[in-house]
Amino acid sequence: MNRAMRPTLLPAQRTGNPPVDRAAARSRSGGGGRAVTRALGGTVRRTVLPSGLRILTEAIPTTRSVSFGVWVAVGSRDETRPQCGVSHFLEHLLFKGTHKRDALQISAEIEAVGGETNAYTTKEYTCYYARVLDADLPLAIDVVVDAVADSILTPADVETERGVILEEIAMHDDEPGDEVHDLLARAVFGDHPLGRLISGTEETISPMTRAQIQGFYRRRYTAPSIVVAAAGNLEHTEVVRLVRAALRGGPLDTGPAAPAPLRSAIRPVRTRRTGAVVEHKDTEQAHLVLGCAGLGRLDERRFALDVLNNILGGGMSSRLFQEIREKRGLAYSVYSYFSQYADAGIFGVYAGCAPGKVDAVLELIRAELAELAAHGITEAELARGKGMARGGYVLGLEDNGSRMSRLAKGELLFGDLMTVDELLARVEAVTAADVNAVAADLLSRPMSLAVVGPFDDGDFAAA
Structure with a gap:
């Protein structure tokens, strides 16, 4: 099974509209013994079962296929330390057999x-999905x-998958x-x-x-x-009927309840003081x-x-790529990225280079961050960064799997779904001042350093 290391999350919270009355929505959809269906715009529809x-x-x-997924609002951050890796372990086991099918039949x-x-x-x-003909x-x-x-979850299957997961952890290392x-x-x-690691460690698994x-x-x-999502050549009412039939009489065929609320972002995650983490290899x-x-994913x-990420290190025209690879030839791969969670986020700049060039590459990265934080971007960079964002959002929705993921992530992670036109409008509304403000805040923050290579902790004591 795949293990998502750095998920890319589509911004999908509707803004500029009246706030959604979540309590009222829950009361309408959580009881009464019947499903409640509503249109979300275009050909998107949403049904809440009792x-x-x-x-x-x-x-x-216009397609002849369908992507279908079952998404569960549970991941590795929901684990205690002794449970570290249980979500991933469970993901492996759920394809090993049910009361109706064994692993081969599945x-x-x-x-x-x-x-x-x-x-x-x-x-x-956690996501479980299939792609089939309509x-x-x-x-x-x-x-x-x-x-x-x-x-x-037979004992034999647990032992078999334990070995598989330990091999996966070793492969990742x-x-x-x-x-x-x-x-x-970390x-x-x-x-x-x-x-912590999504996969867990040998000590916990x-x-x-x-x-x-x-x-x-x-x-x-x-x-x-749980959110079920599907995109392709389908009829909504038929999908609802089939899902209800598949659930009937099983552990998830339960009494009236409201959909789970969004993951709370009330308490920001505490972060560590800066420092260097070095893995000698x-x-x-x-x-x-x-x-x-x-930044957290609901941050406006x-x-x-x-847009800032595209300008700094999001492509071959980015500042980091041009300065470190094209002009100086110090690294084959260099880019910036960000991951966002309900109440936290992480921003990073990656580079892979010869061990003897690490100091020079680090110095250039720090210089580019400081320059951008202090002096901001140009109008040409703004236009290019926005164009990359627009293309990334739209081109990423050109297959059924991406559209299915968009539906589920909008529901699970944002509690709402933004149309493509609304999404593009939000990108277009970004100004140079907006980008400069984020750069001044984010890029001037104290930085931590992670290194894998032929080094020891003392080699980066001053980092």
């Missing part, structure tokens, strides 16, 4: 019609919903370009769950029992915390990330941050 489970679809009749039934299934875990949600959507819904709702981003999260968030996993499964995988290339605590400055 159990609190939500179903969103987007009809795209995969064979989908592959027999040319479809595909997969899953991934992030820090705030005629095979009933099968996909039955298989995926069955797996998520009614998996058995052999990929320093990925590992360094986890080190930055440097910024410390022992907070956002600073090895002793984890079936009872612990089963308890987490039944406590956390509840109907109000005899690699031919050094991998480094300089970064800091960023997130559109300006996206």
Whole structure:
């Protein structure tokens, strides 16, 4: 199964409209024994079942396929320290067998019609999905919903997947370009769950029992915390009927309840003091990330941050790429990025270079950050950064899987769904002053450093 390391989240909260009365919406959709359906604009529709489970679809009749996903508002940040990795462990196990199908049947039934299934875990949600021909959507819904709702988690399967996950952890440790981003999260968030590995560690996975996993499964995988999303050649009412049929009589076929509220962002995550985290490895290339605590996903400055990121290190025309790679040839790969959570965020600049060039690359990165924070951007950079943002949003929605993800993330992470036109309008409204303000704030913050390569902690004592 895939493990999402740095999820990219589409901004999807509607702004400029009257606030949504969440309490009223819950009271309308949470009881009475019948599903409540409403249109969200265009061909997007949303139904809330009496159990609190939500179903969103987007009809795209010009395609011959459908992407279908079950999204659960549970991720690695919902784990205690001894549970670290249980969400990811569970993700593996849910495809191992139910009361209706064994592991082979789950995969064979989908592959027999040319479809595909997969899953991934992030820090705030877990997704199980399938992509099939439109005629095979009933099968996909039955298989995926069955797996998520009614998996058995046999002791034998737990032991088998434990070994698989330990191998996955070892494989990740052999990929320093990925590992360094986890080190930055630890440097910024410390022992907070956002600073821990999604996969867990050998120390937490090895002793984890079936009872612990089963308890987490039944406590956390509840109907109000689940969003079902589908996009493609479909009919909303038929999807709702099929989902209800797949749920009937199972653990998620529960009594009236309201959908779970959005993850709280009332208490900001405390971050660590700055410092360097170094993982010594005899690699031919050094991998480094300089970064800091960023913006939460509901921060109104997130559109300006996206434009800023494009200007600083989002492409081949960015300042970092031009200065460090094109002009000086000091690194093959250099870019900036950001990840956003309900109550926190992280911003980083990555570079991969020869160990002997680390000091020079770090000096140039710091200089570019200081320059941008102090003097801001040009109008030409603003236009280019906004153009990249517009293209990224729209081109990223050119397949059914992306559209399905957009529906689910809008519901789970933002509680609302912005239309593409509204999204583009928000990008267009970003001014140079907006970007400069974010740059002055974010890029002048104390930075932490993560390094994987042939170094020791003392090599970056002054970093």
